[in-house]
Amino acid sequence: MKIRIGYQGIEGSNSEWAAKKFAEHNCFGEVEYVPLVSSSAVVNAMLLNSIDYGVMAYRNNIGGLVSETVNALSGIHYEMVMRAEMKIHHSLFVRDSSVDVSDITAIISHEQALKQCDDYLDARFPDAEIIKSDDTAIAAADLADGRYDRATTAVICKKEAGLSRGLFLLDENIEDAESITEFFMIRKSPNEAHNGSDKPKTEIAKIKRLKLIASPALSVVLIGISLLLTAIGLISGGTLAFTFITSGAVFAFIAAALTAFRGKIMASVPHPAEGYWRYNAAAVSGQDPNQAHDFTRIVEIKRRGGMLHFDGWLCSKFIYPLFSSTKSSITPPDVLNGSIVYWYTGTVNISTNAAITGVAVVEWNVENEYKQINKMNGWYLGSASKEIGTLSYTRITKAEFDYVKNNRPIQI
Numbered sequence: 001m002k003i004r005i006g007y008q009g010i011e012g013s014n015s016e017w018a019a020k021k022f023a024e025h026n027c028f029g030e031v032e033y034v035p036l037v038s039s040s041a042v043v044n045a046m047l048l049n050s051i052d053y054g055v056m057a058y059r060n061n062i063g064g065l066v067s068e069t070v071n072a073l074s075g076i077h078y079e080m081v082m083r084a085e086m087k088i089h090h091s092l093f094v095r096d097s098s099v100d101v102s103d104i105t106a107i108i109s110h111e112q113a114l115k116q117c118d119d120y121l122d123a124r125f126p127d128a129e130i131i132k133s134d135d136t137a138i139a140a141a142d143l144a145d146g147r148y149d150r151a152t153t154a155v156i157c158k159k160e161a162g163l164s165r166g167l168f169l170l171d172e173n174i175e176d177a178e179s180i181t182e183f184f185m186i187r188k189s190p191n192e193a194h195n196g197s198d199k200p201k202t203e204i205a206k207i208k209r210l211k212l213i214a215s216p217a218l219s220v221v222l223i224g225i226s227l228l229l230t231a232i233g234l235i236s237g238g239t240l241a242f243t244f245i246t247s248g249a250v251f252a253f254i255a256a257a258l259t260a261f262r263g264k265i266m267a268s269v270p271h272p273a274e275g276y277w278r279y280n281a282a283a284v285s286g287q288d289p290n291q292a293h294d295f296t297r298i299v300e301i302k303r304r305g306g307m308l309h310f311d312g313w314l315c316s317k318f319i320y321p322l323f324s325s326t327k328s329s330i331t332p333p334d335v336l337n338g339s340i341v342y343w344y345t346g347t348v349n350i351s352t353n354a355a356i357t358g359v360a361v362v363e364w365n366v367e368n369e370y371k372q373i374n375k376m377n378g379w380y381l382g383s384a385s386k387e388i389g390t391l392s393y394t395r396i397t398k399a400e401f402d403y404v405k406n407n408r409p410i411q412i
Helices: 014-023 039-047 067-073 111-116 118-124 137-142 159-164 200-214 217-237 236-261 262-267 398-406
Strands: 002-007 033-034 053-060 078-087 093-096 104-108 129-133 155-156 170-171 179-190 275-283 295-306 307-315 318-329 339-350 351-361 375-382 385-393
Touching: 002 014, 002 039, 002 104, 014 033, 014 053, 014 078, 014 179, 039 053, 039 067, 039 179, 053 067, 053 078, 078 398, 093 137, 093 159, 104 111, 104 137, 111 118, 111 129, 111 155, 129 137, 137 155, 137 159, 155 159, 159 170, 275 398, 295 398, 307 339, 307 398, 351 385
Parallel strands: 002 033, 002 053, 104 129, 104 155
Antiparallel strands: 053 179, 078 179, 093 155, 093 170, 275 295, 275 385, 295 307, 307 318, 318 339, 339 351, 351 375, 375 385
């Protein structure tokens, strides 16, 4: 059975090349590559199960985040399968050799390619109209098909995309500096994009078992049995008296132990926020230097010392410990409209040694205590930056967490 990989762009695009390299790296067998032009189309096809994997550009070291990808991934659940970095080279093409450079009045390409060649265009074509296209390869195809004025239009695209469509190469490697784009390969997440799915059956069974053991009603029943056995022993007399009274004492002891340790038993109930998360933070002003990194961020939340502990990492070429919580205040596991307040501290040694300290709140809402929490939203107040911002937590699988935390992007 063919594996279907949908990618941003069309044949000849950088995303198609990335998709092929991802498939090669994963030793996929027979693969069908599906050109879907936009990131949103890739995401929609993935959610509808019409493709197995999606490939799209996420960020570039010159052009920054690829906005269409960020928007497409916002609010959905996906699993990161692999990340890759590719050196990008851009070439300038015209329809044929008869076109004179001085006649070029319009240059067409994808928004990211235009950003990555901004200085070149300003210096060589300061008066040319800059037109955005859905994809660099689409721009090449449209010029070749005569959809633009052949005598006055140039396109920026991958060298192979222009040559394969019979265009004339005017200049190459026109990017302003070394240009590296990070690509994502993703697939549909097993987690729902909302908080309505059930927790795993084993976890539900454990919660019910622990709640039963810690229930005050169980202690009352045990005390009642104890009193009944003791009374029977006192009435019956003889050799049976000792047996009944001893049994009554045992039940009384169990009831007392459950009452005494009820708090510790309930503390062993898994908190619904425990697990692995991908998160995004955005300063309200957009000027918080601590949040000015366009890289994946992951968090592990686990119980430690009677409270939930947060550990966060920033994942780029290298993995940077981002922050750790120093303390937290949580609502009980069975609260349906819950929240966690946590205080955090840390530093991140990237670009600037920006301090990461402050307090944050994340909140959730579920129908009942047996529903899985897959999404949390909240805010943070940075004590170092004096900045307020928003937080969005999305649950991810342990497999994705381990991959992102322990693997650098492959080079393709």
